[in-house]
Amino acid sequence: MIDLLTNLFSDYTLRTVALGSALLGITAGSLGGFALLRRQSLLGDAISHAALPGIAIAFLLTGSKAPLVLILGAGIAGWIGAALISVVTTQTRIKYDSALGIMLSVFFGFGLVLLTYIQRQPDANQAGLNSFLFGQAAALIEQDVFLIFVIGSVVILLIALFWKEFKLLSFDSDFLGTLGYPIRTLDYLLTTLFVVAIVIGLQTVGVVLMSAMIIAPAAAARQWTDRLGLMIFLAGIFGAFSGVGGALTSSLIPALPTGPTIVLIVSAIVLISLLFAPNRGLVFRRVRDWQAGKRLRVDAVLVDLYTLASQHSSAEYPHSERVLDVMSSISGPAHQTLKVLKDLDLAIPIDSTHWSLTPEGVLRAERVIERQFGGDS
Amino acid sequence: MDYAIDIRDLTVAYREKPVLWDVDLQVPPGVLIAIVGPNGAGKTSLIKSSLGLIKPAAGSVLIHGRPYSEQRSTVAYVPQRGSVDWDFPTNVLDVVTMGLYGRLGWFKRPGKSERIEALKSLAQVGMEEYATRQISQLSGGQQQRVFLARALVQDANVYFMDEPFQGVDATTERAIVELLQNLRKQGKTVAVVHHDLQTVPEYFDHVMLLNVRRIASGPVEEVFTEDNLRTTYGGRVAFVSALSAARKQ
Ligand SMILES: Nc1ncnc2c1ncn2[C@@H]1O[C@H](COP(=O)(O)OP(=O)(O)O)[C@@H](O)[C@H]1O
Numbered sequence: 244m245i246d247l248l249t250n251l252f253s254d255y256t257l258r259t260v261a262l263g264s265a266l267l268g269i270t271a272g273s274l275g276g277f278a279l280l281r282r283q284s285l286l287g288d289a290i291s292h293a294a295l296p297g298i299a300i301a302f303l304l305t306g307s308k309a310p311l312v313l314i315l316g317a318g319i320a321g322w323i324g325a326a327l328i329s330v331v332t333t334q335t336r337i338k339y340d341s342a343l344g345i346m347l348s349v350f351f352g353f354g355l356v357l358l359t360y361i362q363r364q365p366d367a368n369q370a371g372l373n374s375f376l377f378g379q380a381a382a383l384i385e386q387d388v389f390l391i392f393v394i395g396s397v398v399i400l401l402i403a404l405f406w407k408e409f410k411l412l413s414f415d416s417d418f419l420g421t422l423g424y425p426i427r428t429l430d431y432l433l434t435t436l437f438v439v440a441i442v443i444g445l446q447t448v449g450v451v452l453m454s455a456m457i458i459a460p461a462a463a464a465r466q467w468t469d470r471l472g473l474m475i476f477l478a479g480i481f482g483a484f485s486g487v488g489g490a491l492t493s494s495l496i497p498a499l500p501t502g503p504t505i506v507l508i509v510s511a512i513v514l515i516s517l518l519f520a521p522n523r524g525l526v527f528r529r530v531r532d533w534q535a536g537k538r539l540r541v542d543a544v545l546v547d548l549y550t551l552a553s554q555h556s557s558a559e560y561p562h563s564e565r566v567l568d569v570m571s572s573i574s575g576p577a578h579q580t581l582k583v584l585k586d587l588d589l590a591i592p593i594d595s596t597h598w599s600l601t602p603e604g605v606l607r608a609e610r611v612i613e614r615q616f617g618g619d620s
Numbered sequence: 621m622d623y624a625i626d627i628r629d630l631t632v633a634y635r636e637k638p639v640l641w642d643v644d645l646q647v648p649p650g651v652l653i654a655i656v657g658p659n660g661a662g663k664t665s666l667i668k669s670s671l672g673l674i675k676p677a678a679g680s681v682l683i684h685g686r687p688y689s690e691q692r693s694t695v696a697y698v699p700q701r702g703s704v705d706w707d708f709p710t711n712v713l714d715v716v717t718m719g720l721y722g723r724l725g726w727f728k729r730p731g732k733s734e735r736i737e738a739l740k741s742l743a744q745v746g747m748e749e750y751a752t753r754q755i756s757q758l759s760g761g762q763q764q765r766v767f768l769a770r771a772l773v774q775d776a777n778v779y780f781m782d783e784p785f786q787g788v789d790a791t792t793e794r795a796i797v798e799l800l801q802n803l804r805k806q807g808k809t810v811a812v813v814h815h816d817l818q819t820v821p822e823y824f825d826h827v828m829l830l831n832v833r834r835i836a837s838g839p840v841e842e843v844f845t846e847d848n849l850r851t852t853y854g855g856r857v858a859f860v861s862a863l864s865a866a867r868k869q
């Protein structure tokens with residue numbers, strides 16, 4: 244670990260790789276936030292797969308493996324894929340999810356065919372195109388990182404500029420339309436940024452798993468906050484963290500492809516977020532339900548004690564635990580709950596099995612009864 | 621005469637199948653009009669094409685004599701509550717502030733004065749203490765009132781509301797009705813998609829009966845007749861006679 248950190252600061256290649264994948268993660272994560280909220284999680288998958296034939300065709304046409312050329316090819320193909328999905332769903336009876344599936348498999352299949360064809364070619368220049376399948380961060384060079392930096396900055400800048408428009412587009416696009424904003428154009432702009440964020444990551448993460456890099460950080464971020472700004476920010480951070488972690492790990496272990504490593508890390512973040520995030524996390528919800536259940540039991544036993552006592556002269560008249568066990572509207576023995584009542588000073592044990600309400604307990608019981616039966620509030 | 625809403629020969633089709641056919645509607649200013657008709661009658665489509673969200677196959681819509689594109693700042697819209705995701709990460713005040721995005725224009729962010737305006741319209745719907753509440757934590761009636769506040773902050777002359785009473789309790793319904801009648805008192809025109817036929821005569825002064833075609837429109841006492849309702853709702857006579865029983869009371 245220390246080794247890794249010192250390497251990170253001294254080793255030029257590692258630093259390049261780390262910086263590139265951090266920038267990628269930020270861009271992909273923040274765009275992914277919007278995609279998640281617009282229920283376009285699967286669109287990212289379709290676009291990244293659709294980009295593969297674009298990469299192959301760009302190479303076949305130019306014979307070049309320059310990042311800008313390949314990214315341009317990927318972008319055009321990805322964008323055509325996204326546009327075709329939109330055309331097919333609006334112009335035919337084919338549903339959105341089917342259109343996604345069709346586009347993904349047709350484009351990806353075609354891309355694989357082209358890749359195979361390229362590999363059969365005699366010249367050796369084609370080597371490396373295969374890494375677009377599962378990604379190879381170690382291959383990142385300064386030139387790539389510079390390109391990612393420029394494109395990523397433009398994307399982030401545009402998000403900041405169109406913040407209010409993109410927010411309302413995602414929440415209630417019809418309403419935005421009635422205000423005079425061109426929702427079609429804004430939709431195309433956001434989708435184009437989405438495509439851009441995907442294609443700049445393809446070399447590092449690979450077409451097969453790029454969509455995880457887009458959606459997973461956003462899904463994790465959604466767990467932690469109810470504010471759009473913070474959610475997009477967190478998604479960027481999570482994206483950067485898993486990008487850097489995955490890229491570094493895979494650069495240090497030669498046989499490890501980058502994409503799957505990044506996905507493993509981001510999956511861990513998602514899992515932690517699903518379980519432990521306050522409010523939305525599973526654990527929090529369980530605890531809250533459990534506390535609500537406990538409060539209900541407390542109230543029930545309190546009311547039972549009060550009801551029993553009201554049949555006697557004094558509201559503090561003691562009663563046996565066993566009566567309470569039978570009586571309680573909530574199943575199970577009352578002993579545990581009675582101990583809670585004692586801790587709250589609402590009831591006191593008279594002897595080992597008899598309990599009586601304290602004056603405070605009487606008040607609280609009356610309030611509970613009022614809340615339950617005293618008309619609507 | 622200058623109509624607040626003037627719809628002529630409006631025909632709307634999704635992929636050939638017409639959902640509105642040759643519809644005419646003239647609404648004088650200062651009127652509270654109910655748009656009623658069975659599910660799928662085209663009520664939402666009528667509102668959306670009036671607001672330029674759907675391009676009609678034929679016909680025209682004028683708001684106070686001019687096309688909608690020139691009248692945006694004087695028109696407000698309350699969409700169907702179910703048309704948005706209420707789990708969206710934002711709070712009540714933020715949603716109401718969205719009503720001011722049109723006035724703000726491109727790139728400008730809402731500031732303090734916008735938030736003050738939004739708070740004022742929240743107060744009008746009795747929700748000011750919910751300003752910082754997450755929208756996912758609102759009841760149906762509260763969601764509806766947030767949407768109303770967003771329309772109020774638009775400070776319009778003409779309001780289109782799609783089922784603002786859907787899923788609200790009796791108390792909220794009364795509050796909303798009062799709000800609509802206040803708008804009318806200020807001379808505003810309000811068109812409301814409404815489902816409860818029984819309350820039409822009590823709440824509204826005009827009514828439009830719609831089922832793909834316009835069956836009738838005009839003052840409630842003139843056009844809200846059993847005959848017209850029968851034409852609008854077709855075979856569902858039981859529904860209609862229950863209504864006429866209610867009206868005789
Ligand atoms: N985007 C759409 N694409 C295709 N058909 C639609 C679309 N929106 C509405 N429809 C159809 O148009 C008809 C009218 O819908 P709508 O205007 O929502 O009716 P209402 O609001 O009166 O219930 C319905 O049959 C509905 O299925």
Ligand SMILES: [Mg+2]
Nearest residue numbers: 663664665700
């Ligand atoms: Mg409707």
